[in-house]
Amino acid sequence: MSRLKYLAGYSDETLNQVQNIINEGRLKEVLLKRYPDTHTVRTDTALYQYTQHIKNEYMGKTQPLSRVSYDSKIKVIQHALGQHHYISRVQGAKLKTVNEIKIASVFRTAPEAFLKMIVVHELAHFKEKEHNKAFYQLCRHMEPNYHQYEFDLRLYLTQVDLFGDIYS
Numbered sequence: 001m002s003r004l005k006y007l008a009g010y011s012d013e014t015l016n017q018v019q020n021i022i023n024e025g026r027l028k029e030v031l032l033k034r035y036p037d038t039h040t041v042r043t044d045t046a047l048y049q050y051t052q053h054i055k056n057e058y059m060g061k062t063q064p065l066s067r068v069s070y071d072s073k074i075k076v077i078q079h080a081l082g083q084h085h086y087i088s089r090v091q092g093a094k095l096k097t098v099n100e101i102k103i104a105s106v107f108r109t110a111p112e113a114f115l116k117m118i119v120v121h122e123l124a125h126f127k128e129k130e131h132n133k134a135f136y137q138l139c140r141h142m143e144p145n146y147h148q149y150e151f152d153l154r155l156y157l158t159q160v161d162l163f164g165d166i167y168s
């Protein structure tokens, strides 16, 4: 089971099912059937607009979004799929907060569902710093399929890690 590092935390039953799909050589087929297409949010400008749109729709008046970008330096590991930075600095008499989201560049050519899941996750951190109940409620509010998308995203990362990308 050590091969399934992106799926740590899921039940043994689930891991066994995934391992069977891998052993049968069907992981790519399963993913492509569920997610045949990639999104078209390829540039940082497009990514900012995409993120701002979701934020406007669901998050009401929160801190402004300063910047969103794809970052090839983010190593996608178990719990770090994106990064949200808060930088507070004094500017004149005011304390200015900069909210910056970085998305691992592996998601530049991926299905929209996976990009949405990551963006929703990082936006939810605007309100909840911890991965607590309120955090996941907010994620599900923005994307009802949040948990399914996260699982499928982890399947995709497993595919990329073991056999290579299927969309590029």
Ligand SMILES: [Zn+2]
Pocket: 121, 125, 131
């Ligand atoms: Zn997080």
